Amino acid sequence: MCSNITKPFTVFVEGNIGSGKTTFLEHFRQFEDITLLTEPVEEWRDLKGYNLLDLMYKDTAKWAMAFQSYVALTMLDMHRRPCPTPVKLMERSLFSARYCFVEHMMRSGTIHPAEFAVLDEWFRFIQHQIPIEADLIVYLKATPSRVYERIKKRARSEEQCVPLSYIEELHTLHEDWLINRIHGECPAPVLVLDADLDLSQITEEYKKSEHQILRKAVDVVMR
Numbered sequence: 255m256c257s258n259i260t261k262p263f264t265v266f267v268e269g270n271i272g273s274g275k276t277t278f279l280e281h282f283r284q285f286e287d288i289t290l291l292t293e294p295v296e297e298w299r300d301l302k303g304y305n306l307l308d309l310m311y312k313d314t315a316k317w318a319m320a321f322q323s324y325v326a327l328t329m330l331d332m333h334r335r336p337c338p339t340p341v342k343l344m345e346r347s348l349f350s351a352r353y354c355f356v357e358h359m360m361r362s363g364t365i366h367p368a369e370f371a372v373l374d375e376w377f378r379f380i381q382h383q384i385p386i387e388a389d390l391i392v393y394l395k396a397t398p399s400r401v402y403e404r405i406k407k408r409a410r411s412e413e414q415c416v417p418l419s420y421i422e423e424l425h426t427l428h429e430d431w432l433i434n435r436i437h438g439e440c441p442a443p444v445l446v447l448d449a450d451l452d453l454s455q456i457t458e459e460y461k462k463s464e465h466q467i468l469r470k471a472v473d474v475v476m477r
């Protein structure tokens with residue numbers, strides 16, 4: 255068993271629902287120097303038998319707080335997980351949890367300001383006490399109508415009643431966070447990829463990040 259790398263080159267893969275994050279991560283499964291941490295959706299769908307994702311979509315006002323609290327715990331677990339390889343790719347992060355999803359719930363009034371304050375305090379405490387930073391953010395930038403089609407086609411049961419307006423609002427929150435930088439400095443440099451491309455063309459687009467990511471793997475190993 256090789257020892258863990260104390261500070262692997264860490265990449266957050268960020269983007270709207272249906273922007274192709276899982277497909278992007280799967281592209282890197284071919285490299286043994288990279289650890290892939292995909293979003294723990296299955297944990298959100300089955301916590302001691304409770305499907306928190308479904309509960310959240312069915313009655314958002316009632317379940318958003320519990321759902322986002324558990325999402326934050328599972329993301330923190332991913333941030334903290336020991337990594338045996340020089341590079342670690344994570345699907346989303348505590349940052350998109352806070353600046354995209356929790357932000358949306360607060361702005362839309364889905365959660366009470368007091369609930370938002372609790373989630374925000376957790377995020378601030380974690381951000382200052384625990385190293386959860388990244389070295390690169392890959393932003394899969396997609397047009398809302400494009401990803402909306404994919405969500406319909408993918409037909410994940412819990413997402414069937416997600417309206418286009420929600421996707422548009424999430425897109426704006428990703429742009430505000432990663433491009434317009436309204437929350438201040440980003441935790442890492444942002445590499446924007448065109449996630450509107452369909453599967454046949456997208457591999458070329460992914461290759462743009464491949465060199466940057468793999469070259470860093472060499473740097474980490476040579477450290």
Ligand SMILES: Cc1cc2cn([C@H]3C[C@H](O)[C@@H](CO)O3)c(=O)nc2[nH]1
Binds near residue numbers: 346348
């Ligand atoms: C960090 C984070 C990921 C995440 C995903 N989701 C939802 C969007 C999708 O329908 C599903 C899988 O990403 O979970 C959410 O509501 N809140 C989240 N917060």
